[in-house]
Amino acid sequence: WRAMVLSHYQQFMEEKSNVANDDVYLLFSPPWLSAYERALLWIGDYKPSLIHRLVDGAVKGLTAEQRGRVERTRDKTKRAERELTEAVASVQESMANNGAGAALEGLGKALEKVLERADELRALAMRKVVGILSPPRTVALLAATMHFQMRVRMWGLQRAEVGRSRR
16 A cells, blocks of 8 residues: 555656646745645655654654654765755756846746655655554645645635725
8 A cells, every 4th residue: 555655646747747847836826725825835846854853743653763764865866865955946046147038948947856856855755654654644644745735725715705805
């Protein structure tokens, strides 16, 4: 079943890649998300290190060896996130330095490459953590992930409704 979960995750990433090929800008600010949800995005989705925070909050009873492995994975993920954040900043700086017209041509492709690397990091972080956890703890993590996404969606919709009612 672990392979099935990871297979579904991989399928999602492939579909997302198809969207990026068509319009990468759509994934950096998806119109189907609320403003609150979009504010939480990092290079087209949640930060890969979110998975580690969810493990901390939802997965109990890890052995010392498992905790150590999760920590090492967290450290590597955080370093890779910093590198990707710098890559996005570099793309933005390049656009500012080269003028809008010339920069827009290459901007889409550059953002697509950074998004691809970010998605690879998200998938790697998930695979690493799932590989560390036992099946029941993996279920706890997946449930926490789903709960987090549903709560963010609910809060985003509530905030949007409050904003509309104040107008």
